[in-house]
Amino acid sequence: MQWPGSLRMCHVFMLVLHLSKSEDFNWAKNDHGSFYYGTFPAGFSWGVGSSAYQTEGAWDRDGKGMSIWDVFSHRQGKVQHNETGDSSSRCCAFPHGSSCHIAAPLLCFPFPANHVNEKGIKYYDDLINVLLENKMTPIVTLYHWDLPQTLQEKFGGWQNISMIGYFSDFAGLCFERFGNRVKHWITFSHPWSVAVEGYETGKHAPGMQMKGSGAYRAAHHIIKAHARVWHMYDSQWRSKQKGIVGISLTADWGEPVDILDQKDVEAAERYVQFSLGWFASPIFNGDYPQVMKDFITKKSAQQGLTTSRLPTFSSQEKSYIKGTSDFLGIGHFTTRYVTQKNIPAINSPSFYSDRDLAELVDPQWPDPGSEWLYAVPWGFRRLLNFVKTQYGNPMIYVTENGVSEKAMCTELCDKWRIQYYKEYINELLKAIKDGVNVRSYTAWSLLDKFEWEDGYSERFGLYYVDFRNKNKPRYPKASVQYYKKIISSNGFPNQREVDSWMRKAMETCSSSNQLLAADPLASHMEMVTEIVVPTVCTLCILLSAVFLMFLLRRHN
Numbered sequence: 237m238q239w240p241g242s243l244r245m246c247h248v249f250m251l252v253l254h255l256s257k258s259e260d261f262n263w264a265k266n267d268h269g270s271f272y273y274g275t276f277p278a279g280f281s282w283g284v285g286s287s288a289y290q291t292e293g294a295w296d297r298d299g300k301g302m303s304i305w306d307v308f309s310h311r312q313g314k315v316q317h318n319e320t321g322d323s324s325s326r327c328c329a330f331p332h333g334s335s336c337h338i339a340a341p342l343l344c345f346p347f348p349a350n351h352v353n354e355k356g357i358k359y360y361d362d363l364i365n366v367l368l369e370n371k372m373t374p375i376v377t378l379y380h381w382d383l384p385q386t387l388q389e390k391f392g393g394w395q396n397i398s399m400i401g402y403f404s405d406f407a408g409l410c411f412e413r414f415g416n417r418v419k420h421w422i423t424f425s426h427p428w429s430v431a432v433e434g435y436e437t438g439k440h441a442p443g444m445q446m447k448g449s450g451a452y453r454a455a456h457h458i459i460k461a462h463a464r465v466w467h468m469y470d471s472q473w474r475s476k477q478k479g480i481v482g483i484s485l486t487a488d489w490g491e492p493v494d495i496l497d498q499k500d501v502e503a504a505e506r507y508v509q510f511s512l513g514w515f516a517s518p519i520f521n522g523d524y525p526q527v528m529k530d531f532i533t534k535k536s537a538q539q540g541l542t543t544s545r546l547p548t549f550s551s552q553e554k555s556y557i558k559g560t561s562d563f564l565g566i567g568h569f570t571t572r573y574v575t576q577k578n579i580p581a582i583n584s585p586s587f588y589s590d591r592d593l594a595e596l597v598d599p600q601w602p603d604p605g606s607e608w609l610y611a612v613p614w615g616f617r618r619l620l621n622f623v624k625t626q627y628g629n630p631m632i633y634v635t636e637n638g639v640s641e642k643a644m645c646t647e648l649c650d651k652w653r654i655q656y657y658k659e660y661i662n663e664l665l666k667a668i669k670d671g672v673n674v675r676s677y678t679a680w681s682l683l684d685k686f687e688w689e690d691g692y693s694e695r696f697g698l699y700y701v702d703f704r705n706k707n708k709p710r711y712p713k714a715s716v717q718y719y720k721k722i723i724s725s726n727g728f729p730n731q732r733e734v735d736s737w738m739r740k741a742m743e744t745c746s747s748s749n750q751l752l753a754a755d756p757l758a759s760h761m762e763m764v765t766e767i768v769v770p771t772v773c774t775l776c777i778l779l780s781a782v783f784l785m786f787l788l789r790r791h792n
Contacts, residue, residue: 260625263492263501268614271659272666273734275727281373281676282723284698285636287380287425290685293323298355303382304393304434308441319691323708357413364417375420377484378407378465381430381441388442394454395435395446400461407465411473419479421469422565423462425635426486428511431455436587439689448585449545452532456547459518459557466560483519484565484635487512489615489622490574493596499576503593506531507574508622510591520627522558523549532590538581545585566623567636567680570608571615572597604641604652606694611639611652613659620667620674629673634664638680640687640694646752648700649745653715654738657722665727679719683710700752711752714745 289305296306309320367374383393391398407423424430433440435450444450466481473479490507492500509517509525517525524546532546549557577594601610616637623632639656641647661677668674684697692703698719699710721737728734 261622263504264495266491266495266614266618269666271662271728272669273728273730274665274669275725275729276665276668278726279675280726283676283678284682284719285678285680286682286685287377289321289324289380289382290687291324291683293321295320295322298359299353300356302385304385304388304441305382307385307388308443311443314443315689316691316693319686321686324686352409360414364414368417373420374418375422376410376414376418377422377425378410379403379423379430380425381434383442393434393442393444394430394457395444395450397457397460399457400464403461404464404468408468408472411469411477415473415477415479419477421479421481422484422635423465423481424458425484425565426567427455427458427462427483427515428486430458432587448587448590451587452546455514459515460553462519463557463560466562467556480562482561482563482565482633483515484567484633485512485515486567486569486636487619488569489571489612489619490595491571491615491618493573493575497576500574502527503576503591504574506591507572507593507595508619510587512619512623513626516564516623516627518549518554518557519561520558520564520630522554531592535581535585535590539585545590561630563631563633563675564623564627565633565635566620568616568619568634569637569639569680570610571612571618602652602655604639604656606640606642609639611656611659613656613663616660617663617667617670620664620672621670624670624672629671632672632674634674634677636678636680637661638696640696642694646700646749648711648713648749648752649742650713650715651738651742653713654718654741657715657719658728658734661722662728702752712745714741717741717744 289303294300295302305321309315309322312318364374387393387399387402393399407421410418411421429440431451431454434442435444435446435454436448438445446453462483469479469481487508488511490504492504494500506527509527513525514528517523523529529544529546533544536544536546572595575594575596577592579589579592581589583589597610598612601612603610620632623630637660639653641650641653657679664674664677679698681696681698683699684692684695684701684703686692687694687696697713698716699712702709702711718737718741721741722728725733
């Protein structure tokens with residue numbers, strides 16, 4: 237079975253499970269403290285990230301099958317400005333450093349079984365080899381949202397239990413072909429978004445709106461698929477390849493509006509459990525969070541249903557799923573304040589109404605333009621400590637952390653992004669000081685790229701990409717230089733040195749601005765050559781033909 241997959245690069249190691257209870261997390265302790273100067277542990281790994289559909293383009297080349305995102309983005313009105321990832325950033329260059337985190341479709345035709353696109357295999361063979369030659373350690377992510385369209389049409393995608401077998405077959409192919417060089421694997425990236433935005437709200441591909449049930453069913457099958465792939469690797473490949481397998485979960489932090497109000501505290505915990513805990517709890521503790529089971533069962537009964545809309549695991553499945561992650565990938569971007577809000581069960585059932593809560597933001601939180609992403613660094617430390625207490629302090633790899641902007645004009649001197657990275661990475665350092673077992677950090681993202689339903693209107697990249705130019709030239713933003721300094725120093729050694737990084741980064745971005753300022757002229761000349769000139773020539777030919785016909789009529 238073939239499956240469009242993803243490649244991600246980072247360092248990962250081994251996990252030892254020690255279970256602890258949620259009561260260990262101290263909701264009242266929220267130390268916003270001053271900036272902490274210090275360095276990360278020796279051997280800490282650094283990377284940058286991107287993903288398949290968002291960067292590579294080549295959607296219909298070399299025998300690649302259609303993915304659900306190919307189809308979804310081609311529908312009018314699904315993506316801002318009707319943009320697609322057909323060409324995107326055409327990612328083909330890699331940064332210097334100890335690790336890199338890149339994702340790209342496997343370029344295999346997804347159906348029927350037993351057909352392998354060898355051009356796609358060769359592409360990733362070459363990519364993996366180049367990464368290793370440049371001292372970058374690849375982690376392969378098997379699923380970053382690009383399900384084969386054939387499986388969606390034939391089976392209903394992740395609503396169907398048969399996806400577990402197809403995904404396992406695809407993973408086995410990847411282990412067989414790449415496992416001699418790839419020792420670190422992630423099964424799914426941000427499965428919450430796959431389930432909720434793909435099958436509940438319909439904001440993402442495949443665009444299904446199955447409110448109150450679709451997301452839960454999709455997540456149930458994803459968790460089982462993850463567990464089967466982990467067991468397959470453990471039994472068939474681990475002893476030969478000496479690799480490890482994990483999952484990457486993205487979650488915002490939820491902070492109680494009133495830390496002294498027990499209802500707000502409980503609402504904040506529900507907020508986190510309905511995102512992070514939904515997937516992490518079965519994998520680390522053996523079942524869905526109790527609060528999810530209680531609330532969805534209660535709401536289902538009030539809606540006249542005889543069984544909960546949340547599927548259940550059998551005792552055998554619980555045992556099979558528990559412990560199936562050698563490390564935990566964490567993606568994090570922002571935070572919300574959370575308060576209790578009773579939502580009547582008579583309303584239409586939905587994932588969001590099941591939680592009985594309201595989300596709020598502080599108007600003083602920095603907002604670079606993206607409607608959902610506010611800079612709240614202290615929430616990162618809180619989330620990491622929550623993971624520590626809930627799941628036995630697993631080995632953590634930060635797989636995504638970064639900030640976007642919605643800028644009408646180009647801005648390479650991204651001082652606000654530098655501030656975001658500085659403060660969030662410092663909170664990560666504080667979390668390690670707290671005893672959280674974090675082993676690597678991946679900045680999101682390497683390049684500006686296609687941002688799902690927002691098209692190209694948002695930019696996360698450390699490198700600016702000129703999407704107007706067919707060659708997609710890239711220009712380093714100031715944040716590139718700043719992040720390099722953090723990596724080379726392995727943290728924040730002292731105030732004087734850290735303060736100098738900002739000055740130097742802002743100085744270097746001015747030269748990049750000059751290059752970029754000159755580029756629009758080249759782009760306009762290219763447009764004149766490729767579009768305007770042929771159009772004018774065509775008009776001249778048409779006018780000449782009309783004039784000739786006019787002369788012939790007069791002559792007759």
